[in-house]
Amino acid sequence: MTEIRALRTGELEPFVDALSGPFGFDLPEDEADRTALLERIGKNFEPERARCAFENGRIVGTLGVFSFTMTVPGGTVPVAGTTQVTVQATHRRRGLLTQMMRAHLDEARERGDAAAALWASDSAIYGRFGYGMGAWNTEIEVDRRHVDLHRLAAPPAPVELKDVDAIRDPAIEVYDRIRRHVPGMVAHSDGWWDRIFSDHSWSRDGGTRARYALVVENGTPTGWTKYRLKDVEGDGHPAQDVIVIQLYAETPGAWSGLWSHVMAHDFGHTIRADLRAIDDPIHSLLHGMRRAKTKVSDGLWFRVLDVPGVLEARTYSGTGAVSFTVHDPLGHAGGSYVLETDGTSTTVQTGRDSELSLDVEDLGALSLGGRSAVQMANAGRISGSDEAVVRLDGLFRGSRAPWSPVIF
């Protein structure tokens, strides 16, 4: 018989072993390396929240959870970070994924999480479980030959190189201020910060060890970056890509200073930055915005479990009311609702007659404030009058693009 349950004592290693098949990696054969890997994974692991499929005591499906506080426009909500979802190839087409997702979402709802969120290995999987694409991810590539700043860009603030121990506290301080204003960002535990500042040799992909740079303005840290350099083939001259791993800034000078810094390496050939927000200021900092080539894809997926819990926690762009019916095959968010807001204070009550109808997937996508209800309606995914769709769009849109700078 197959059962879905949390992990018990001593099941971390079988869990990681079960992950290794579908994710395509091997547990290290060396005992010390193996222990180190398990310790690293175990540091942020919540075994009591995992929901795995077992057959005769063997793990045949995995689903892990991270407990987060995530920012929505104007507020925060408790969120279950869905992760490490796999089904062994030998156990396909048995409904295991649905069973694990159901158990996971039920547990999250009972625990008081208003929503769940994830990064998807495949963008076609999680919509049917109610996750909507809430935050775009962008990969940015800048040719080192075209890095002059726009005439109106802020003068770069001075940048100091730091070692990892020296940058940790100011970096966390900067991040923690920024994340409170950016939908999709989460509060990190110490264990997560250990992971963010880790720099294992096997993770460098041929690059140097990580470099860190900090901006301090008027005695206050206002931005930092983690990056590394990687040799590439040049035209007879030394050439390196600058791989930007993390970059956060609070002020125009810090943005300008940090981007200028990573673009200023003499051997720099191309500056590559993944996990950037779609509204990253690089496009406005450069003299020619087309010089920052951008590839956009899905980033953070957001699943509403508690409609009032999410929608009353956030603020809106303007005042007004809108009513809508949510379809949720898994039951958590289904129903008809009336949302009334004065911009900062909002009530969401169950109602009967709705102006609009949408799937819980699209409610999730809209909840972080970065997606267009008009676009969804044009695709036939939201039904109702044009006027009501535009009103919904106007209320839900936020001023900051949702951003998820750390994959979980």
Add this chain to the structure above:
Amino acid sequence: MAVNPDPRPGRWLLPLVILGMVVFTYVFVQALPGADAEGDDLSSGTTTTTTTEPESDTSTTTTTEAVVLDPSVQDYLNLVDSQETALTGYQTEMATINGQWDAEERTVTYPDTEAALTDLAGRVRTWAQDVAGVVAPLGLEGVHTVLSAAAAESANAADAVVAGLQSSDTGEARRAALDSFDEAVRAFTAAADEAEFQASLSS
């Protein structure tokens, strides 16, 4: 020495204290949360990600649910899985044959390529007819219609690849048909995912 004229009340003092302790202990133990509630407390809190002892005993928070699909539904899903496996096999074969034909240094002949593609298209057509002939369990008829349509599209696209090879153009029609074939395979897989989802929802 003064003598208590009536010592009897004092004799009851110690038994009453002991009785009080027994009652207090009973009430206290009853008031303690059970094992499940204790586990919930351990996992509560909205910002805690730090289960720093992954090996700690978490059995108190374990929930168990049996996963049971109706046998006829499971049989159907197994059949869909085997059909999907067959289709992805055809897709690999299709890519290999066309890759050899498109190679800069071609090592295959036109007659061999035409025969291989015709044979493959015939097998895809038979496979698509098998898919269409499956009787889906109650509640999954709708999604099986989508599966059958994707299967038919795969067969049509495979035929179009043969026609593209035979056409007088410079490969445009064949390459377009290959794209259609890959798209039909994706549609079949998506419909199979949906069939599994619907089946497990109703279980």
